[in-house]
Every structure is written in C-alpha cells, then in structure tokens.
Amino acid sequence: DAKTTQPPSMDCAEGRAANLPCNHSTISGNEYVYWYRQIHSQGPQYIIHGLKNNETNEMASLIITEDRKSSTLILPHATLRDTAVYYCIVRVVLTSYDKVIFGPGTSLSVIP
Amino acid sequence: NAGVMQNPRHLVRRRGQEARLRCSPMKGHSHVYWYRQLPEEGLKFMVYLQKENIIDESGMPKERFSAEFPKEGPSILRIQQVVRGDSAAYFCASSPGVNGQETQYFGPGTRLLVL
Numbered sequence: 001d002a003k004t005t006q007p008p009s010m011d012c013a014e015g016r017a018a019n020l021p022c023n024h025s026t027i028s029g030n031e032y033v034y035w036y037r038q039i040h041s042q043g044p045q046y047i048i049h050g051l052k053n054n055e056t057n058e059m060a061s062l063i064i065t066e067d068r069k070s071s072t073l074i075l076p077h078a079t080l081r082d083t084a085v086y087y088c089i090v091r092v093v094l095t096s097y098d099k100v101i102f103g104p105g106t107s108l109s110v111i112p
Numbered sequence: 113n114a115g116v117m118q119n120p121r122h123l124v125r126r127r128g129q130e131a132r133l134r135c136s137p138m139k140g141h142s143h144v145y146w147y148r149q150l151p152e153e154g155l156k157f158m159v160y161l162q163k164e165n166i167i168d169e170s171g172m173p174k175e176r177f178s179a180e181f182p183k184e185g186p187s188i189l190r191i192q193q194v195v196r197g198d199s200a201a202y203f204c205a206s207s208p209g210v211n212g213q214e215t216q217y218f219g220p221g222t223r224l225l226v227l
Contacts, residue, residue, distance in 0.1 A: 034215075043116075043203050043218035044155065091214075100145070100205075100216055102155040 003027065004088045009107040012082075018075040020106050022088030025069045032091050033064060035073045037084040038105075044087065047073065078110045114139065116206050116219035117186075124225045125194050133189040133222045137206030144187040145205040145216060146172075146179060155203060161187060162209065194226045 005023040012018040024033065034049040048055055048062045050071075055062045061074040075082055087105040117136040125131050137144050146158040157171040161181035172179065176194075181187040191198055201223050205216040 036218075038155075041201075041221075041223075043118075043220045044205075046215055046217055049215065100147075100155075101157065102147075104154055 003031075003090045003101070004103055006086070006088050006103065006106045008104065009109070011109050011111055012075075012078045014080060014110050014112050015077055018078040018082065018108060018110070020073040020075075020086050020088075020108065021070065022073070023070045024088070024090050027068050027090050033062065033068075033071050034089045034091055034100075035060070035062065036087045036089065036100075036102075037082075038087070039081075039084040044102075047086075049091075078108075080110050080112065082108065083110045084108060116204055116217055118202075118204050118219035118222050120222060121220060122223045122225070124227065126227050127195055128193050131191040131194050131198070131224055131226075133191075133202050133204075133224070135187040135189070135204030135206075135219060137187070137204075138217055140208060141206035141217075142209040143207045143214075144181050145207075146187075146189050147203045147205065147218075149201045149203065149221075151200070158189075191224075194224070196226045199224055199226045 032049050032051050035047040036044040038044045048057055048060050050062045050064055064071045085105040085107050087102050116138055119134050144161045147155045148158055149155045159172045159179045160168040164183050176192045178190045201221045203218050203221045205218045207214045207216045
C-alpha cells in the first residue's frame with residue numbers, strides 16, 4: 001500500500017502557483033519523498049525528490065515540513081501542459097533496490 | 113542521452129496469442145522495472161530485474177507472464193496466451209543501480225489491446 005495521502009483532485013488557474021499537498025505521517029528517517037507526474041497516456045515523469053531540506057529544480061519546488069510528516073510540491077507558474085496526475089511517493093533509496101508504490105495521486109487541472 | 117525506450121508503442125493481439133514487450137534502459141542503467149496500468153487505475157509494480165537476474169517478481173502473475181533482461185539486448189516482458197484482462201499500458205523504468213542514485217526513469221509505455 002502507498003504510504004502517502006493526497007487529495008484526489010485540484011484545480012489551478014493558468015499562470016498561478018499550483019500547490020499540491022501530500023501527507024506521509026508514517027515516514028521513516030531514511031525515506032525520501034519523491035514526486036512524479038503522469039500526463040495523459042504518457043509514462044510517469046520524475047519531477048523532484050528530497051529527504052528533509054527543501055529542494056528546487058527547473059520544474060518545481062519541494063517543501064518538506066520540519067517533522068517530515070507532510071510536504072508540498074509547488075509548480076510556480078502553472079501552464080496548461082502541467083495538467084496531469086501527480087504522485088507523491090516515499091522511498092528508501094540507499095538500499096539495493098525498492099519498488100515504487102504508486103497511490104491514486106492528485107489529478108491537477110490547470111484552467112485557462 | 114536517450115531516455116528509456118519501449119517498443120512497440122501499441123500492440124494488438126487476439127486472445128490466445130503471445131505478446132512481447134521490449135524495454136531498452138537508459139544508457140548506463142543496469143536495473144529495469146516493469147509496471148502495469150489497467151484502464152482507469154494506478155500503476156502497479158510487476159517485476160524488477162538486473163542483468164541476467166530476476167530480483168523481485170512479486171507483482172507478476174504466476175502464470176503466462178515472464179520477464180528477462182539478458183546480458184545483451186533489451187529487457188523483454190512476455191505474456192503467453194493473452195486474455196482480454198491483459199489489456200493495459202505496460203511501463204518500463206530503469207535506474208542506475210548505484211546506491212544513492214536510484215531515481216527510476218520511465219519509458220513511454222506499450223499499450224496492449226487484446227481483442
């Protein structure tokens with residue numbers, strides 16, 4: 001079972017910031033928070049990941065609370081092409097492997 | 113640097129035929145994962161392979177499904193005697209296989225339709 005909880009759907013106006021929340025209250029100390037998205041009919045696309053510090057890359061920012069029980073993915077200026085299902089996943093990376101367990105995710109609709 | 117390649121992108125089979133799905137990982141990646149996405153559902157893990165070894169096949173049906181990742185060439189997911197319930201999108205992902213660099217990158221998927 002997925003170890004995260006996300007709202008099933010969200011809307012965001014084009015050009016505004018999209019803030020996607022994720023709860024992971026049972027996260028362990030060595031588990032990372034990963035975000036992927038899946039645009040309709042395409043393969044999941046890696047967005048960003050972090051352990052406890054906030055992270056930023058060219059696609060998004062990831063804000064992790066101090067207690068690490070929740071996080072927020074921020075798309076600073078949402079465009080119509082950001083309409084997708086966004087998956088928040090917790091993973092232990094520093095092991096030989098692990099399978100990514102996808103929950104239902106958040107379906108983000110960017111509205112013109 | 114090319115991403116994960118999958119072919120064919122679309123595959124149509126009649127019930128009872130065999131389906132072969134191929135996945136070429138990203139350059140330098142030695143770990144391959146297969147996932148299945150049924151219509152209107154989320155992605156489910158099927159199998160994890162390293163070169164010439166199956167590491168975890170706990171998500172793969174016990175019958176009719178098999179996977180391999182030979183020393184040379186792509187990873188193959190094989191479905192024998194397909195049934196309509198096998199219709200789905202099959203995604204392959206790869207990772208470097210080096211501790212601390214285990215981000216999985218996904219291919220575009222193969223859409224299998226069983227008539």
